[in-house]
Amino acid sequence: MVADKRKYNILIVEDNPGDFALVEDFLFEHIEAPQILQAKSFKAAKENSLISNCMFDVILLDLSLPDCAGKSLINEIVDLCKNIPVIVLTGYVDFKFGVKSLSLGVSDYLLKDELNSTSLYKSIVYSIERKKSIVELAESEKRYSDLFHLSPLPMWVVDMDTSCFLDVNMSTIIHYGYSRDEFLSMTLKDIRPPEGVFEKDIEEGKRNPG
Known part of the structure; x- marks a missing residue:
């Protein structure tokens, strides 16, 4: 050998x-x-x-x-x-x-x-x-975590089936005024966006998972 x-x-x-x-x-x-x-x-x-x-x-x-x-x-x-x-x-x-x-x-x-x-x-x-x-x-x-949490734009991770928040970055917390713990007990529908923007996004995500 x-x-x-x-x-x-x-x-x-x-x-x-x-x-x-x-x-x-x-x-x-x-x-x-x-x-x-x-x-x-x-x-x-x-x-x-x-x-x-x-x-x-x-x-x-x-x-x-x-x-x-x-x-x-x-x-x-x-x-x-x-x-x-x-x-x-x-x-x-x-x-x-x-x-x-x-x-x-x-x-x-x-x-x-x-x-x-x-x-x-x-x-x-x-x-x-x-x-x-x-x-x-x-x-x-x-690196992904840093990009997510340090982004100046509101970003979040949600369960595609339940719409529950799994994680949010600091920009989201500042923008919407909820604490991280509060977000983790909420769903997208709880923050009631105008014209159902979030609901539309999640439905599109379900149809186009890739």
Whole structure:
């Protein structure tokens, strides 16, 4: 298999020298020149400025560190590096905890006893791409939200079936004189526009959803 020539900056948070050496060997089997840094404790990882500056592409995390472990460790690491995918490597077979860890923000959960170079490489590539997509989606949603809420023109979002307000921007609040909470308990008909302009708009929207 041809080695992946892309640049990967990888942090391995692992205190066991044997496990670290094995994971390192696995990485070199599929990645031509990975940049690997080891942290032997949570404290060492936390103090690394490269994490806070999001300079790693992925973090490989052992769940049994000398100064932190399990759920607490996951919460700390994920909170520390929100935009960096975290892959848990553990020797403990606990399906329920594996599922739970994914809900805590971990990208993948791999058992050390079943780990091989191919499964690790595939997990890294998938986790990086998935995290990238999530970040891009969040940025896109923020741009839309900013355009909506900062627009000088009154704008709102309504349920097409019930005509209930789902969201309004500040310009709408200022223009019509209702608070946001009041709008969210109202429908388009409640603000009684002249000549039924809003009702006409919503009916046209139903007929032309695109």
